Amino acid sequence: MVQPRPSRFKSDIRIKPGKAKKAEPETRMCESPDCIRAGDCRVAKSPKNLTEYFWYCAAHARAHNESWDYFKDMGDDDIQRFKEEALTGHRPTWPLGKRGARARMGQSPLGGVRDSHAMFAEDGDDAAVRRPERQLTRLQSIAMDTLQLPHGATLIEIKARYKELVKRFHPDANGGDRGAEERLKQVIKAYGVLRASGLLT
DSSP states (O other): OOOEEEEETTTTOOOOOOOOOOOOOOOOOOOSTTOBBOEEEEEEEETTEEEEEEEEEEHHHHHHHHHHOOTTTHHHHHHHHHHHHHTTOOOOOTTTHHHHHHTTSSOOOOSOOOOOTTTOOOTOOOOOGOOOOOOOHHHHHHHHHTTTOTTOHHHHHHHHHHHHHHHHHHHHHHOOOHHHHHHHHHHHHHHHHHHHHHTTT
16 A cells, blocks of 8 residues: 655644734715715816815716816916917927027026037027037048148038049049149048048948
């Protein structure tokens, strides 16, 4: 006869005593007159007073909410303003160009946030919000000098100067002049340095 396998827990398994059941909350009655149902639904007293509540049954809560007229005491202008503000979720907005105008008048366009890199500056803004000077390496500086450009030249200016110099020093435009050909090699090399350094991306 096969003996039953002994339990590895032996016989002293401890069972956690059950928690005492919480006392059931007292059932609220519907606050509507002559209603004997439970008041399970919390509803605000009015659209203007959202911090004080009634406790109604579902039917009276629905009837209460349907009777709300949020625009009851508003004039036509107030209702129109509410509709326009609802388009942007009642968040503040401003007409186009206001940010740049405030920056030109010395005010922060972001309401007190410093824009030290002029990310939100518009074209034509004065020196107060101009982009900071870029720091060039020695090779980049030599390349800019070869292209006869200031060190703060933009990507568009660099590309335009490169095209101009390539046309000017191309052998077809100079009748095979060796000096122009050597100058063309320098221009192409300088442009390659700028492109390889990530300045033209």
